[in-house]
Amino acid sequence: MDNFILEVNQLRKTFISGSKELTVLKHISFNIKSGTSCAIVGPSGSGKTTLLGLCAGLDQPSSGSVILKGQNISTMEESDLSEVRNRQIGFVFQSFQLISTLTALENVMVPIELRGTPYREVEEKAINLLNEVGLGDRLDHYPNQLSGGEQQRVGLARAFIHQPDILFADEPTGNLDGETGAQIEQLLFDLNEKQGTTLVIVTHDKTLAEKCERTIELKNGQILADSLPSNGTPNPVEATVAE
Template sequence: MNTESKSITADRVGKLVKTSDGDLVILHDISFSIERGESVAIVGSSGSGKSTLLSLLAGLDVPSSGQIDLMGENLNLLDEDGRARLRGKSVGFVFQSFQLLPHLTALENVMLPLEIAGGSQAEARLAATKWLEKVGLDQRANHFPKTLSGGEQQRVALARAFINRPAILFADEPTGSLDEASGNRVIELLFELNRENSSTLVLVTHDPALAARCGRQLNLQGGCLV
């Protein structure tokens, strides 16, 4: 297998949590790989383990068993700081709840990843301005999140996720809390920015239309890949 062409490889991945009633198996024996530049939707009923799998693939959580390779790096061999560095270098993440910092303007929220990565403020401001233009929000750059609509906040989150031109973009229910018009706008932006950056797109969704836009679907049922 040519591992250099893979963005992500999951090998017999399992996740269980301890409860008062014993071990609860959330994911069982999950194996697949995703090529660089591919778009993949993780689908399944509520409680099937979709968001847990996404967190594991992004290195936000660690599996109980098995191995995940992200951009050729074995996540099992990295500590929390190591996984954070890898995410900072290679990963963008769009959360359903936007996760914008309320005390920062739209522009400052988008600047943040570049500043954390060590870029100058001037460099980050220029790049953030360009990305806000790309998502159609340059006129809202100095507005705080509470003054933006849900669709506008999600577009700010998209700009922030793409500002470092990540090799992989993870999105957890990116349209789940948006109205249809805002959701369609975000979907178009996801795939447009994905094509422009030749980045891998991995998303969790309940939306069949969004899943159908992806090149492939991974269907989870009861913590198993079917």
């Protein structure tokens, strides 16, 4: 039996713009196996970030479904969805999304503090992760005291602290220079491999996409191509490619 962690079925998303209906995603279907890495690429306006948000339970589709670990998250009540996001999903944002009034350590602690986990246990996990991403000497620094690369390292530690089953990253190196971006990419894949997390990345960065086991290319809200980026071996996951 195929071990799919994420199943996207005939996903469609529309928005109302003035008096017109704008269709951003059109009948998107694909499955992703647990423990794999997948890049979602395509030009601006192709629907990449919208698709990522739907898969992560940050928004609801106009039609179709998103099945995460056997649960249809596209029809869940917000209270149940919040629980799924807190326990099973990690997210890394292009703009870091750190809380400005919290230190690096406190920012990393937030996801599992919300579970009611004992403070010392949360603190120990957060310190260990910040050491792993090279910020052991920045625990008490606030976001405005950190560089962009350091803020994204905090973001990575926060995303991984609750050991999510799947991690979604939206342009994780988009606001960083080339050298810093490369360091963040390496950390992302190192942490991913260590924890066995499924990784789904939206990116314009061809080099980052090529590091993933699979690439899904979107154009005009449809899947244009679905492939392994560097060789011709059979794709380990199935997908429906739009005509």
